[in-house]
Amino acid sequence: MAETQLAILFTSIALVVIGLYAAIFVDNIIKKIIGISFIEEGANLFIVGIGYKAGGIVPILMPNMDPAWFASNASYPLPYGLVLTSIVIGASTLAVMLALVMVLYRKYGTLSTSVMLADTSKQEEYNE
């Protein structure tokens, strides 16, 4: 495995672990969402690393290229296509989460998850 690929692997593992810590243990909802983005980006980086080829060229076949030479020198394009889609999905998820946080911040006046997302059934009983 190329050194760059190893570096990518370790960076993505670090991103996922840091993100998991933030998503599970941090109370502030914005920090929690940043942690979630870390996990997503860690997964994306890992997939990008799969397609990496040391000294490889951009996987676009130009008219003057020999297909056999291109096949042996180009990076693997499939992971890049997948990551592009994954980034778009991640952005949509992030937007919806932040929109929900905005609504709940207006309602509760705090970004604390323990206040905002306390067990809804308990809240209902308390209100009664």
Added chain:
Amino acid sequence: MNELIPLMVIVPMMAALLLSAFSKYDKLIRILAFVVAICLPIIPIVSNYGLHFFGGYEPMVDNVTNILYHPAITYSFDFMQQCFIAMIGLLTFLVVFIYLSKYKKVSGPYLFLLFMGTSAATALILTDDIFHMFVFFEILALAQVGIVAASSIEYSYEMALKYMILGAIGSPMMLLGIGFLLAMTGTVNVTDIVAILRGGLLNVTSPVFLLSLGLIFFGWLYASGLPPFHTIKSGIYSKAEPHAAALLQSFTVISMISIVIIMFRIYSSLPIFEVFIVLFSVIAMILGVSMALTQTDFRRMIGFLAVGELGFIGLGIGLGTQFALTAGLFQALNEIVITALLFIGFGAIVHSTNEVDTRKLGGLLAYHPKVGIMLLIGGLAMAGVPPLNGFQSKLMLVQASLSCGYPELSILTIMVSIATFVVFVKTFYSMFLRPKPHDLEVADKEVPKAMVFTMLILLIVIFALGLFPNVVTSGISNYVGGLLL
């Protein structure tokens, strides 16, 4: 006629986009939503079985490995997919019909979410590509969150955010699992991955392969609402409008079976896979029914019962034989219909009383006898009382457990069915049979005709599947036989 296969996804998706774009024109979106909703169950029925290769890229043989590779996203349409897509289409039509007849002014974005969810669920069950599955799994989760947040029920935003946060952890885990599979096989097409495994080109005992199973399995638990995600799943059902909850639970069932079938095809050579599926299914069965027993909110009670029923599906799939898999998939089809009937029926009670607490209800049989009787039949079907469809699938599951050499699982199946019966009878008594509490106000208004019509249609399906199970099980059995080859 294979061109109709992608249309099953494209038609609801285009409709969703148009409904959102023209949301200002009430009459137009009503007509559009109704017409498209009618088409949804018809397209899978008239379509021929087969494969669809996007972009027209046919499979090609790899000169080195001699394996047939699929360069394009592939949709596979067989009898099993036909049954589930037609059922989802029928349910979407009925839910849209209820929504259109309930409100004087309809919301384009809300209809967008309903149709987008249907489109995503259809794509999930059709696709033969594991990354494509992930994409639509995410779209489906977003649509589900939107449907919950759009309801006027208190704390729906909180529940939607909770569901999103858990999903935002579960989904990247699944993506990482897919990434590991891609790293090992170089493809995301499930048929290709299976061919590589069968060709002995991949070591199935390698830690990376096991890690990919663990990560995808975690995502599957989230998608299915199996433990530890069972409380959040029943929570989102209780915070959605009842007709929307009927559709949400069907999305959950579709997510569950489509992901587990893909996992089964890839990982069934590992004995640990089937053990894990059975283990989590048994936990779901026990937790679902025992937590349902303690609920006083009947929407939440059905939510937990639905989670328990998911355990039955998982049990059939985990046992792994042709008969057990058929029983599991038949149970999935039955659960979609039965739970939808229960959610819509109880929605009618909410409409009439504005009350969801079973302790505050009573004597409703005198006010709404038709709804009461139809709900009773639905509850009996869920509990597995003959000759209803739930009985047929649960009987098959008991037989499958016995034939696989696990009599304890068959006893557990029967016991959970009895507990389901007790939960339902208790709730039914509280709501319909005991004397009406003095402070309960029952509105004079009739239950909406659209709701009664929907329940009637679902009831017909319940009886039809109960009396003629072979119509479905023989086709599913053939499909499963193909999977096991």
